[in-house]
Amino acid sequence: MRTLLQITSNQFFRPSRPKLFAYRYSSLNTPKEETRSYEYSPLQSPKEEIRLLSFIKSRSTSTLHINLRTVSLSQAPAFAAVSYSWGEHPTLSQSVICDGRPLKITESLHRAISHVSKVVHEPDSTLSEQGAPFLLWADAISINQRDTKERNNQLQVVGKIYSQAKRVFAYIGEPREPGQEHDALRTVDLVLKNVHRLSKSKHNTSDDMQSVGIPRAGDPSWESIEHLFCQSWFGRTWILPEVVLAKEIICLFGDAVWKLNSLVEFGKIIEDYQLGNDGLKQSVETRSSDNRVQAEENIHALQLCWKGRRQHWGSNKGRPQRLADLLYHSSERDSKDPRDQVYALLALASDTDREHIKPDYSEANTVAAVYKKASTYCITRGDGIDILRFAGIDRPVEGMPSWVANWINLISITIPRDPHRTAGRSEPVMYLDNTNDKRLTVRGILFEPIQVIVRKVPHSTGHLNLDGEPVVKVNRMVRYIRKGEPSLARGMIKAYGSEYKALDARWHVLEAYLKLNFRKVRATSADRFPYYSFRAFVSHCSEKLTEAKFLHLEKEAKEFSLTLTNIRRGRRIGWTNGHYMGVFPGSTQHGDVVAVLLGSKLPYVLRPRGNDYLLVGPAYVYGIMNGEVMEGFQDFSIGATAHGREIRDLTLF
Numbered sequence: 001m002r003t004l005l006q007i008t009s010n011q012f013f014r015p016s017r018p019k020l021f022a023y024r025y026s027s028l029n030t031p032k033e034e035t036r037s038y039e040y041s042p043l044q045s046p047k048e049e050i051r052l053l054s055f056i057k058s059r060s061t062s063t064l065h066i067n068l069r070t071v072s073l074s075q076a077p078a079f080a081a082v083s084y085s086w087g088e089h090p091t092l093s094q095s096v097i098c099d100g101r102p103l104k105i106t107e108s109l110h111r112a113i114s115h116v117s118k119v120v121h122e123p124d125s126t127l128s129e130q131g132a133p134f135l136l137w138a139d140a141i142s143i144n145q146r147d148t149k150e151r152n153n154q155l156q157v158v159g160k161i162y163s164q165a166k167r168v169f170a171y172i173g174e175p176r177e178p179g180q181e182h183d184a185l186r187t188v189d190l191v192l193k194n195v196h197r198l199s200k201s202k203h204n205t206s207d208d209m210q211s212v213g214i215p216r217a218g219d220p221s222w223e224s225i226e227h228l229f230c231q232s233w234f235g236r237t238w239i240l241p242e243v244v245l246a247k248e249i250i251c252l253f254g255d256a257v258w259k260l261n262s263l264v265e266f267g268k269i270i271e272d273y274q275l276g277n278d279g280l281k282q283s284v285e286t287r288s289s290d291n292r293v294q295a296e297e298n299i300h301a302l303q304l305c306w307k308g309r310r311q312h313w314g315s316n317k318g319r320p321q322r323l324a325d326l327l328y329h330s331s332e333r334d335s336k337d338p339r340d341q342v343y344a345l346l347a348l349a350s351d352t353d354r355e356h357i358k359p360d361y362s363e364a365n366t367v368a369a370v371y372k373k374a375s376t377y378c379i380t381r382g383d384g385i386d387i388l389r390f391a392g393i394d395r396p397v398e399g400m401p402s403w404v405a406n407w408i409n410l411i412s413i414t415i416p417r418d419p420h421r422t423a424g425r426s427e428p429v430m431y432l433d434n435t436n437d438k439r440l441t442v443r444g445i446l447f448e449p450i451q452v453i454v455r456k457v458p459h460s461t462g463h464l465n466l467d468g469e470p471v472v473k474v475n476r477m478v479r480y481i482r483k484g485e486p487s488l489a490r491g492m493i494k495a496y497g498s499e500y501k502a503l504d505a506r507w508h509v510l511e512a513y514l515k516l517n518f519r520k521v522r523a524t525s526a527d528r529f530p531y532y533s534f535r536a537f538v539s540h541c542s543e544k545l546t547e548a549k550f551l552h553l554e555k556e557a558k559e560f561s562l563t564l565t566n567i568r569r570g571r572r573i574g575w576t577n578g579h580y581m582g583v584f585p586g587s588t589q590h591g592d593v594v595a596v597l598l599g600s601k602l603p604y605v606l607r608p609r610g611n612d613y614l615l616v617g618p619a620y621v622y623g624i625m626n627g628e629v630m631e632g633f634q635d636f637s638i639g640a641t642a643h644g645r646e647i648r649d650l651t652l653f
Helices: 009-013 031-035 107-120 148-155 158-164 180-197 206-211 220-229 239-245 260-276 278-283 289-313 323-329 340-348 351-356 367-380 384-390 469-483 486-496 499-517 530-539 547-564
Strands: 049-056 064-072 080-083 094-098 101-105 168-173 249-253 256-259 430-432 440-454 571-576 581-585 593-597 604-609 612-618 648-652
Touching: 049 107, 064 107, 080 107, 080 239, 094 107, 107 168, 107 249, 158 239, 158 340, 168 239, 180 220, 180 249, 180 256, 180 260, 220 289, 239 289, 239 340, 249 260, 256 260, 260 289, 323 340, 323 367, 323 384, 340 367, 367 384, 367 430, 384 440, 384 612, 486 499, 486 571, 499 581, 581 612
Parallel strands: 064 094, 080 168, 168 249, 612 648
Antiparallel strands: 049 064, 094 101, 249 256, 430 440, 440 571, 440 593, 440 648, 571 581, 593 604, 604 612
């Protein structure tokens, strides 16, 4: 009897013996060879070499068999790439057989390449190269994760890899139950096909939806949709270069397959109809409001990512973007390694940016060091004033100066820079200390110290209902907004000029407070942000909210109530010595100072420490957000004064 190793290559393709072809590495391999882990051969960095894997059919149904080949990127044959989420706590719990030896990988990557293999090897598949082996680039296999130098070098060409790949397979995740992915796929198709028959000008009911062929609100298929959009893949920082640079993106959700542009179109429909019309809005609600909000955030994140793709290939014509802009637009995303909040964006940045900031995954290169280098670079490029809104002692990283931006987990906690222009038309003046690189000097005005900080604004802690306590708490919020802090009411009237303007200030501060503290913050029109529903709710309420009025206004109050149950980050309402009301960072203390920095669109809270200051964080102060503090200044040189205020240099550390 001949062993498998004696069979010639021609015999692998005999139609009558398909299983022989499918088993290159069989049980005839010696145990010693099978138990030794796969060992990588070094890549030649100057040649921009990469590794591509190919699948080997095997008798084993539980173990994937792959080959790895090394090629020069400039001469590489057609290949695909895979995009996936590493997971919150990735461990090397799975194995593949790579060139006959076991290689440990994460469960998420194992599932991703398993689905890719299944899709490309299906009969009549159009996703594989006809007459040529299917080749795939997968970061945690194609890059030796134990070789820090190789990781650093490979990251510098990852943009070229995704640009050159014929297509990118985006493994989004798995359904809750087997088969639910097909419910999601069918629902996506039905909505794309029939939603034009619904009206945006009226509230669509479940009957309206069903009449045009869309599943009713509450149909189990909508739960599958929401589970799809709750997957962590959508919130990754790395999907920015992966999606923006890819020629084509194929989504894999369980066994379901469709193009990413279909999901983008579907997500836009969900945004439009979910927040404007009751039908689709109710359809994506689940028992968990956290799930619903997460799905909404991921839908929005996907829209922004796709917008970046259109701009890259459209108006930008493939031109790189400024690193500061990339950092700003990616600030709501997350990554397994916090350093990737910077490094992942280099694939889209300019050559100059990449020359000054090079990937370094060594243990000595801490998160603080990476963020400080990125912040310093943005300051030297003239983009420093915008990154201060991501800085402050409210979000500390060990060993990092207070003025250095922290890009870890920024979802819904920063104040939007537009449309405010607190410093008017002044230009920023900021420079680094040549003798101490932890000190940054910025030019600006010390406005007023902070006098009062409210640690908790009374509000409902649950969904509005008639069980008594939540209604009482809503009444408490109503009275608070109407009257404000009794001890400060007269001072506010003096600061803002009238009782009506003082009340308007309280409304605007409440709006800012909600936008900064709660997760649902992206809406712009009156029917898309809970604040407006709450304001309409309050405008119809008497001092005592009766049951009849509550029932009548329950619909308007629902969105506000939902927002209150999804608090995300502590911000505080407070007043300055001059009774200006605002929203301040959670760690703000009595005696901290509101400052207006030249060129800034936002005011900042500073904490005096001798002659220097700690940056606490950005703030919202009603009455100074549109350049009012800068009125009367003829120039912005040191010592210039107007209305008793002085331009000075402020040193942050």
